[in-house]
Amino acid sequence: MHVSDTADPFGTAALRDGLVAAWRSSPTRLREDVATEADLVRTGYRDRVLTELAQNAADAASRAGIPGTLRVWRVGTCLHIANTGAPLDETGVQALTALRASSKTGGVGRFGVGFTAVLAISDEVEVRSRTGSIRFSAAQTRNVLDEHGLAVPDGSVPTLRLAWPSTTPPSVGNDTEVVLDVRFGIDAETLLDDFRREAIDLLLELPALQTIVIDEDEFVRAERVLESGLRELRIGDHCWWEHRGPSARWLVPVLGGVVRPVGDDVLRAPTRSDEELSLPVLVVADVPMQPDRRRMLPGAPVEHLVQGYADFVAALPSDQRLALVPTPGFARSEVDGRIREALFEELRRNRWLPAADGGDDLAPDRAAALTGLDDALAEALDEVVPGLISPTLCSPRHAATLASVDVHRIGLARVADLLAGHSREPAWWHRLYEALTPLVVDAVTAEELAALPVPLSDGRTVTGPRTTVLHDLGSVALPWVRLVHPDAAHPLLTRLGAGSVTAEDLLGDPALAAAIDDVHHDPDDQAAEDLAAVVLTLVAKVPAAAVPRELGMLLLPDTGGELVPADELLLPGAPLAEVLVEDSPFGTVDTDLVEKYGADALRAIGVGWGFTVLRAELPTGPDHDLPDEDTWWQTVGTDPETLVAVRDLDLVDETRWDRALALLAVEPDTAATLTDRDGYTAWWLRNYAVLGDQPLGHLRYVDDVAFEGLLDPCTHPDAGAFRTCLAGTGIDDAHLAEILLDRLADPGRRPDPAAVVAAHTALARSYAAGTVDLDSVILPAGVRSLAGAVVDATDALVPDLPWFASVIPADRLVVVDHAAAAALAELLDIAAASAVIAGEPTGPGRATTWRREPDAVLASVTSGLPLPGQPLVVHEQLTVRCTGAITGDREVPWWIDASGTVHSTRLGLLDALAGLSRNS
Structure with a gap:
């Protein structure tokens, strides 16, 4: 129809x-x-x-x-x-x-x-x-x-x-x-x-299509062109950035201004197909498709679709560009693989990577990435490391993505290499070290920076922190050490192997001693001035006790401009100058140095004011240039742990010792050396210092009465400070022994019996100890008896056994501690009583025992001495008939006869008990 x-x-x-x-x-x-x-x-x-x-x-x-x-x-x-x-x-x-x-x-x-x-x-x-x-x-x-x-x-x-x-x-x-x-x-x-x-x-x-309405739900696409040249598409709450290339449209979702890569999608030709893709963007393209539009025609080209993709990436904010680089991995389809390969090639040969310096974008084959790079480090490395990409793309999470487009990745070792030969201000290096610090996370990264350049205080820049040292001493140049410039100093250098030093460390550095020695042997005014400036600056920062004595060799100008070792100079107005001999080797330091560095710093390195104290740890012999040191060392039993001694005592004018001793007493350091009687300083002063016409060692402290009447008292107002330098209760040397012997034989002296006994005891003990021998003294003809009289030595007797003292007349009796009696007799060449006197009790007594005699037991209790076991004969009156050097009958309190029996009166039991105890 x-x-x-x-x-x-x-x-x-x-x-x-x-x-x-x-x-x-x-x-x-x-x-x-x-x-x-x-x-x-x-x-x-x-x-x-x-x-x-x-x-x-x-x-x-x-x-x-x-x-x-x-x-x-x-x-x-x-x-x-x-x-x-x-x-x-x-x-x-x-x-x-x-x-x-x-x-x-x-x-x-x-x-x-x-x-x-x-x-x-x-x-x-x-x-x-x-x-x-x-x-x-x-x-x-x-x-x-x-x-x-x-x-x-x-x-x-x-x-x-x-x-x-x-x-x-x-x-x-x-x-x-x-x-x-x-x-x-x-x-x-x-x-x-x-x-x-x-x-x-x-x-x-x-x-x-701009609008789709489904029932009452309306979907509208709004578009606008961004300043970047991209097109922004919005549909409701959803947003995309779009780039239109010659052969395809590329879209990426955006949320809050940040792209959100897609990852899994399909080719859209132009609508969704079955060709799976793994790209970070949506791809919309007109490509040859099969009639059902689900698959591409076999062999159809797709590589041309990627043209302009690098422009899309470059149009994104710099910190988001890597999001559009496909994630490394397996392709989801043949088409996906071909597009991915073409896309990587497109990215590799075009400029889209943001440069760290903010300049033109870089192509991957001309770019370098430093993991952990931040803005501070990027700024520091500008003009040093070429082709650095933006710090926003240098985090470890981007490493695989950058590698997929062949971006060259550099490490800290390469950075250190690229820094070599660059001349920068120290403050620039400090900023660099600060920026590098977050990257040094372990020993491996620290080792990578082993060749990092370091600026020094002397203007040089050296390779490697391990050869340098850090300090907090301000701006000083130390030619003998690789000292990091203070404006560049940073804790990172310590982590990389730099040492830390104090002013004390630097002053004790053997290299400084060597530098001083070099200048000393080849004087150069400018070199000496530079070295002195550094040393004095450092010395001002440490306690004087910490300054090595070797710094005394430092050359300083004297008032005439001549270079002189510091320890051969004095400060202007130094009180030491007033006590030295006229031809002393000391000069006066240049007053300009005193004004510039201060007297304390100059004194610390040896420039004199008063006497200088030498300190040496673990000394082993007389190698400290002290006068007569070898002689003193022979008096030392064991090596001291520390030698502390006053220097240059031999340069004191002997007529000025009164002032010299006052100077020694007033300075704490020198006064401390006077407290050790066995130390070098006290020994030297006892033997060589002179007050009036007497050595200090021949004078006694005014309150010391041991040798009163024999040795003159020291009347110096500071005698208390150098008491150890005066005579004590013993005899230190043969000179003092001879003085005492002579004064004991001097009728003009009036020592009391206690002083005479003390002198004889000291002489005997010194002789027994070997301090005094017969070859070192000249014996006087007379000796001092207990009665105070000077008697001929041939008449004097020493009671070597205590009971003989009661039969010897006081004017012939030379008393000493019975233990030293034999030594005294030998030293003075006088007779020991037991050798020239014999005696036996003349009357009978009552034979008894010590334990049976109440008076003996009472004597034991009151004296604290034990009761002896020897036979005891108690006499109402005890008379001994003497023969030999002493003849006749002598009434005595107690006696021991030839058989060893003790004879005693009741009143003599206490003396007998004491005498037996001393003689046992």
């Missing part, structure tokens, strides 16, 4: 007649059409109803040159999909009824085989357009086949091959409307939900 052209504007009747005739002439053709339509519905265009209709809508809008709008709504069982744009035309109708061809000459979805997707949900389809409408019906097509005796074995029909005209126009405001009567069993609301989920993707994929 035919209708007029007005009722059938697209000539559908002729199309139906021609097709039915073809089927009748070739039943195989009918079966092919049925199979083709079924294949397209089941495979190629499954789940693509909205996509295919949206592509047609986009094509219509594009041809009309307007922003396209697509609306979808449901009325009963029917879905309505309407759009604006170019209406349906005869060519379009022909394309709709031709399963194997499309009338498309441009755009992305002009009616063609994709329309078959509607059969997935409907068997009754109507296309309404303002130029005319048509409809497709499975039921009506089956009736036509039945009329002509045509059929296929399973009863299927090619629904979209036969079209009928319709008089229903599209809804108001739309140019074309497709109405689908949804097949029973399909939930239309579920379809609408699926369409809502697809709407955003379709608006991204089809630029000709």
